[in-house]
Amino acid sequence: MTGRLQNELKKKRPFEEMEEEVVLNLLRTNDQFGNRFGRLFREYGLTSSQYNVLRILRGEGKPMPSLEIAERLVQVVPAITGLIDRLEKQGLVVRQRCTEDRRVVYVEITEKALGILKQIDKPLTKLHKRLLGHMPRAELKTLSRLLEKARQSLAGDEGGL
Amino acid sequence: MTGRLQNELKKKRPFEEMEEEVVLNLLRTNDQFGNRFGRLFREYGLTSSQYNVLRILRGEGKPMPSLEIAERLVQVVPAITGLIDRLEKQGLVVRQRCTEDRRVVYVEITEKALGILKQIDKPLTKLHKRLLGHMPRAELKTLSRLLEKARQSLAGDEGGL
DNA sequence: TGCAATTAGTTTACATGTAATCTATTCTCA
DNA sequence: TGAGAATAGATTACATGTAAACTAATTGCA
Numbered sequence: 477m478t479g480r481l482q483n484e485l486k487k488k489r490p491f492e493e494m495e496e497e498v499v500l501n502l503l504r505t506n507d508q509f510g511n512r513f514g515r516l517f518r519e520y521g522l523t524s525s526q527y528n529v530l531r532i533l534r535g536e537g538k539p540m541p542s543l544e545i546a547e548r549l550v551q552v553v554p555a556i557t558g559l560i561d562r563l564e565k566q567g568l569v570v571r572q573r574c575t576e577d578r579r580v581v582y583v584e585i586t587e588k589a590l591g592i593l594k595q596i597d598k599p600l601t602k603l604h605k606r607l608l609g610h611m612p613r614a615e616l617k618t619l620s621r622l623l624e625k626a627r628q629s630l631a632g633d634e635g636g637l
Numbered sequence: 638m639t640g641r642l643q644n645e646l647k648k649k650r651p652f653e654e655m656e657e658e659v660v661l662n663l664l665r666t667n668d669q670f671g672n673r674f675g676r677l678f679r680e681y682g683l684t685s686s687q688y689n690v691l692r693i694l695r696g697e698g699k700p701m702p703s704l705e706i707a708e709r710l711v712q713v714v715p716a717i718t719g720l721i722d723r724l725e726k727q728g729l730v731v732r733q734r735c736t737e738d739r740r741v742v743y744v745e746i747t748e749k750a751l752g753i754l755k756q757i758d759k760p761l762t763k764l765h766k767r768l769l770g771h772m773p774r775a776e777l778k779t780l781s782r783l784l785e786k787a788r789q790s791l792a793g794d795e796g797g798l
Numbered sequence: 799t800g801c802a803a804t805t806a807g808t809t810t811a812c813a814t815g816t817a818a819t820c821t822a823t824t825c826t827c828a
Numbered sequence: 829t830g831a832g833a834a835t836a837g838a839t840t841a842c843a844t845g846t847a848a849a850c851t852a853a854t855t856g857c858a
Contacts, residue, residue: 492766495769506663577823580823608660613651620655684844713847715847
């Protein structure tokens with residue numbers, strides 16, 4: 477695997493090669509893991525995005541404004557509307573306009589959705605185990621830490637160019 | 638601060654927590670980096686996927702069958718058709734059916750596309766630097782290695798469930 | 799030799815991500 | 829208090845990712 481990735485790189489300076497390799501590895505790992513999770517969620521009639529919205533709502537424990545959900549998803553605003561639309565159509569969330577500030581729409585998770593999430597919990601844990609169970613705890617910790625550190629270059633600059 | 642001790646006691650299954658944290662960090666980092674690269678490519682009229690197709694074609698140095706490109710993109714087959722369609726419409730690639738095996742369609746990169754890629758090279762390197770330049774070489778190496786290791790759990794199992 | 803299995807690519811249907819623009823409300827403050 | 833700025837969402841347009849079904853060409857092999 478290492479060799480193949482490096483083969484795709486045009487040899488330049490070692491340091492730039494290193495950075496590019498990290499980026500490619502990041503993309504590749506994310507894609508492959510994402511595929512697996514996507515397949516699992518699909519077995520329960522959900523997409524990854526839908527699952528994530530529901531997970532956030534369950535974690536919050538009470539209705540949330542659309543934009544607050546969108547924020548936690550690290551998604552851009554427009555996508556959230558359609559996402560909630562489809563969840564509502566499936567009876568997994570309910571929309572309710574706030575009476576005090578009529579601009580705000582609260583989204584609440586339904587019992588039906590909570591039931592599905594509960595069904596997913598175990599297989600999801602199992603999948604995590606399958607994907608990462610072969611790595612010792614110390615390495616997982618290091619990996620998390622390094623990913624966080626990588627993101628520090630964008631800290632406080634989320635929206636800027 | 639209720640204390641680190643209590644926090645540790647409250648942890649249910651530390652190991653699974655760790656795995657989930659890695660996955661979330663992976664998603665987040667990938668999203669944020671992906672946004673940056675996407676914006677850069679858009680300045681040159683390309684999407685990330687389009688850039689990647691062109692980069693692969695430049696690297697190969699000669700026309701390639703559609704499916705071979707798709708394979709390297711870690712993408713599923715159907716997406717490649719539309720992608721090539723749009724690149725062709727922009728005059729960035731040319732399609733040519735193979736005479737020996739009439740099922741195969743070769744895709745060739747154009748001079749126009751090579752010119753755009755050349756323009757992108759420097760800003761792209763600069764962006765890499767900006768995103769990862771704050772990490773010492775040793776950490777980049779470790780990060781790459783751990784990402785590769787994470788993917789080993791799916792080795793030789795690309796298509797399976 | 800002839801037909802089933804493969805293979806390369808396309809098409810269709812749907813969910814999503816991104817940007818730009820628009821509407822309805824609420825807030826600010828001169 | 830009243831107009832402009834800010835905020836919450838929705839809408840539109842387009843590129844993409846995914847699955848499933850389809851066409852055309854080639855291969856394998858009894």
